[in-house]
Amino acid sequence: MPDSVVRLELLGLDVTEVPHIKVPWANFTFQGRGMRMTANNRDYAFYVIRRHEFDAWLASKARERGLMLQEETKVLSVRHDGNGVIVETDRGDFYARAVVGADGANSVVRRAVQPESARNVARLLEVLVHPSNGDAPRDHPPHLPDEAYFEFGCLPYDIQGYVWDFPTQEGGAPRRCWGIYDSRVDTRGDKGDLPNTLNEFMARYGYTPEDYTLQAHPIRWFDARATFSAPGILLAGDAAGVDAAFGEGISPALGYGEIAANAVVDAFAREDFSFSDYRKRVLGHSLGKALRTRTFTAKVLFSLRQPGIQRLLWWRFSGFLNWYINRFVINWTER
Ligand SMILES: Cc1cc2nc3c(=O)[nH]c(=O)nc-3n(C[C@H](O)[C@H](O)[C@H](O)COP(=O)(O)OP(=O)(O)OC[C@H]3O[C@@H](n4cnc5c(N)ncnc54)[C@H](O)[C@@H]3O)c2cc1C
Numbered sequence: 001m002p003d004s005v006v007r008l009e010l011l012g013l014d015v016t017e018v019p020h021i022k023v024p025w026a027n028f029t030f031q032g033r034g035m036r037m038t039a040n041n042r043d044y045a046f047y048v049i050r051r052h053e054f055d056a057w058l059a060s061k062a063r064e065r066g067l068m069l070q071e072e073t074k075v076l077s078v079r080h081d082g083n084g085v086i087v088e089t090d091r092g093d094f095y096a097r098a099v100v101g102a103d104g105a106n107s108v109v110r111r112a113v114q115p116e117s118a119r120n121v122a123r124l125l126e127v128l129v130h131p132s133n134g135d136a137p138r139d140h141p142p143h144l145p146d147e148a149y150f151e152f153g154c155l156p157y158d159i160q161g162y163v164w165d166f167p168t169q170e171g172g173a174p175r176r177c178w179g180i181y182d183s184r185v186d187t188r189g190d191k192g193d194l195p196n197t198l199n200e201f202m203a204r205y206g207y208t209p210e211d212y213t214l215q216a217h218p219i220r221w222f223d224a225r226a227t228f229s230a231p232g233i234l235l236a237g238d239a240a241g242v243d244a245a246f247g248e249g250i251s252p253a254l255g256y257g258e259i260a261a262n263a264v265v266d267a268f269a270r271e272d273f274s275f276s277d278y279r280k281r282v283l284g285h286s287l288g289k290a291l292r293t294r295t296f297t298a299k300v301l302f303s304l305r306q307p308g309i310q311r312l313l314w315w316r317f318s319g320f321l322n323w324y325i326n327r328f329v330i331n332w333t334e335r
Contacts, residue, residue: 001046002039003251006333007258018057020047021167026148028321030155030310032140035318036147040326040334045148048168048177075103078112078233084273085232097273100234100260102253105218107239114227122161122219122247125194126179127202127212128170134206143205145174150246154201155310158192160185160302161247163201178202178212181247183221185298189305219247221298222291229263229278236260240282243291244298245329255287255332290332297329 008015025036026045038045059069070091077088078099087094101109105121136142143149149165161181168177180198184191194216199209222241229235237253259281267273282288304310313321 001248001251001330002042002044003330003333004254005047007251007254010258013058013061015047015049015054015057018049018053019169019172020049021146021169022047023148023167024146026150028150028314028318029152030314031153031307032137032151033311034152034314035322037322037325040331048148048166050168050170075108078109080112080230080232096232098232098234098264098267098275100236100264101239102236102256102260103239105220105238107220107235109233110235110239113230113233113235120221120223120226120241120244122184122221122244123182123194124179124217124219124247125198125214126177126217127198127214128168129176129178129202129207129212131174131176132206134204137204140204151201152310152314154180154192154197155302155305156307157197158190158305159194159197160189160298160305163198165205178207183244183247183298183302185221185244185295186303189303219249221247222252222288222295224283224288224292224295227279228282229275231275232273234260234263234275234278241291243294245294245301248330251333252287252291255285256282259285259287286332286335289335290329293328297324 005015022044023046024044025038027036028034063069074090075087076090078101079086079088085096085099087096087099099109101107101113103109131145143165146167148167151163151165154161154163159180160183163180164178166177168175178198180194180201182192182194195214198214220238220241221244226241228240236256236259238249240256242249242252259278263275263278263281267275283292304313
């Protein structure tokens with residue numbers, strides 16, 4: 001997302017060095033109809049980049065700047081011993097004055113901060129496929145090769161999210177990345193059938209389950225009431241909580257990086273590693289405010305699962321939604 005591009009630019013990094021697809025328009029639809037958006041003052045809505053390529057590039061940039069990366073090392077537990085933090089790994093113990101837990105949705109570090117970690121987890125399935133030659137369903141415009149689609153027609157299937165279809169590439173060859181996002185912000189609601197719903201939506205565009213392998217992943221979404229730190233320990237990215245509405249986690253992870261880095265610098269300057277003000281730093285940052293709005297947005301948007309209401313929203317109030325998303329959901333780096 002443009003917010004990620006801006007965060008990386010502030011670090012002097014140009015993400016277009018990584019193989020990418022520039023998506024000019026993102027379509028937000030319910031049953032094939034809705035609105036399309038692009039970024040403010042840019043010639044794209046977002047870039048699609050393969051994660052393994054992005055991560056390898058980011059790791060190489062970190063190394064160039066003198067960071068030591070200890071790879072193939074699994075963190076088993078993290079605990080404070082009264083003086084500092086002991087990080088137990090499968091390659092021995094490490095001792096640190098400050099630990100930033102950026103270890104994803106199933107964070108081990110998080111367990112040292114907030115033991116009841118089963119809450120606020122979204123479910124996702126993702127697949128990579130060759131572009132289909134299948135026709136669009138009747139009453140649905142075809143998916144254009146260079147555009148991205150967020151289809152909310154899965155809401156009546158008790159999926160609290162959307163089905164996506166993005167253009168991407170693998171080794172320079174065109175591919176489509178399909179997936180389904182179920183935020184589970186409403187824990188009282190029935191749990192929809194993720195694989196069958198994704199299969200059904202993909203079948204409309206000519207795909208059969210034999211064409212792909214489903215890959216499941218979780219995301220942890222932001223809850224302003226959560227605990228974000230403990231003495232000597234900070235949480236960042238998915239470990240702390242990211243976007244509930246769209247499952248956008250890259251720009252939040254980069255934003256948390258800045259908040260955590262400032263907290264660590266100040267801790268060394270003051271010789272105070274309690275991190276008691278970290279929560280205030282997160283909630284007071286434009287990122288924290290945007291994530292709070294996104295959780296609220298997800299709770300409202302995904303509680304309205306009746307097709308009539310969704311049609312009204314995406315077909316008739318698309319101008320308002322476009323304004324709301326630009327003003328309150330994305331573009332947090334500009335605020
Ligand atoms: C299917 C899917 C699609 C997504 N699509 C998008 C998208 O299009 N745009 C977007 O902005 N976001 C997207 N997200 C969300 C985004 O990927 C995450 O929010 C983001 O990666 C969070 O970054 P992070 O650095 O906090 O965690 P991660 O990227 O998960 O990184 C955590 C790191 O910690 C390491 N780790 C974990 N446990 C241990 C351990 N015990 N010991 C040592 N290391 C450990 C992992 O190997 C990994 O390197 C998507 C997520 C999913 C699941």
